[in-house]
Amino acid sequence: MTALGLILPSTCAGCGLRGTACCATCLADFGPPTPVQVPGVGPPVWTLAAYHGAARELVLGFKERGARELSAWFGALVACALIAVGPGPWTLVPAPSRRSAARGRGGDHMLRVAKAVWTAPVAPVLRLGAGVVDSVGLTAGARRQNLAGRVEVCGRPPPGTTVLLDDVITTGATAAACVRALRGAGVRTHAVVALTSARPHQPGL
Numbered sequence: 001m002t003a004l005g006l007i008l009p010s011t012c013a014g015c016g017l018r019g020t021a022c023c024a025t026c027l028a029d030f031g032p033p034t035p036v037q038v039p040g041v042g043p044p045v046w047t048l049a050a051y052h053g054a055a056r057e058l059v060l061g062f063k064e065r066g067a068r069e070l071s072a073w074f075g076a077l078v079a080c081a082l083i084a085v086g087p088g089p090w091t092l093v094p095a096p097s098r099r100s101a102a103r104g105r106g107g108d109h110m111l112r113v114a115k116a117v118w119t120a121p122v123a124p125v126l127r128l129g130a131g132v133v134d135s136v137g138l139t140a141g142a143r144r145q146n147l148a149g150r151v152e153v154c155g156r157p158p159p160g161t162t163v164l165l166d167d168v169i170t171t172g173a174t175a176a177a178c179v180r181a182l183r184g185a186g187v188r189t190h191a192v193v194a195l196t197s198a199r200p201h202q203p204g205l
């Protein structure tokens, strides 16, 4: 919480309710991890909510509107989700943000979530290279093109198996590029866990 946050009461980033950064009603949009179909990614992809309604507002509030304290809520949700994803231990690798976007947000927002998952170590080894543009509005093909060869592994790759952590799965282009980059560095990705997904759920898995 910022110094200002100690003075001004929080409002729910999902619905505007005063008194908390995330109210119980909006938090209820998130549930246990659900598998989603994302062709081309490789490892299974799990999501905690569909990307609409309060869940979408919470993610956007966290990512774009400065509701940084939501990292504690998201971190707790991911920690619970990891129990269902399978037996660990894993190292969490946050999906990277564009450098200019991260600067504008006061840091890499998914790294903040990963650090709030107290049950797993974090290896922020992925970077987006120069030339990656904001993917909003791009087609699936354009998103792949935008990222082609531009996700880099920096520093020492984490030992063992990793779980990739992302905020929103849309086409899956970012997750696929991240998994590919990790594989190229000899790192196996056990699963992708996304806070939200615009993909159809995949019942029965």
Ligand SMILES: [Zn+2]
Pocket (backbone or CB within 6 Å): 012, 013, 014, 015, 016, 017, 022, 023, 024, 025, 026, 027, 054
């Ligand atoms: Zn709310």
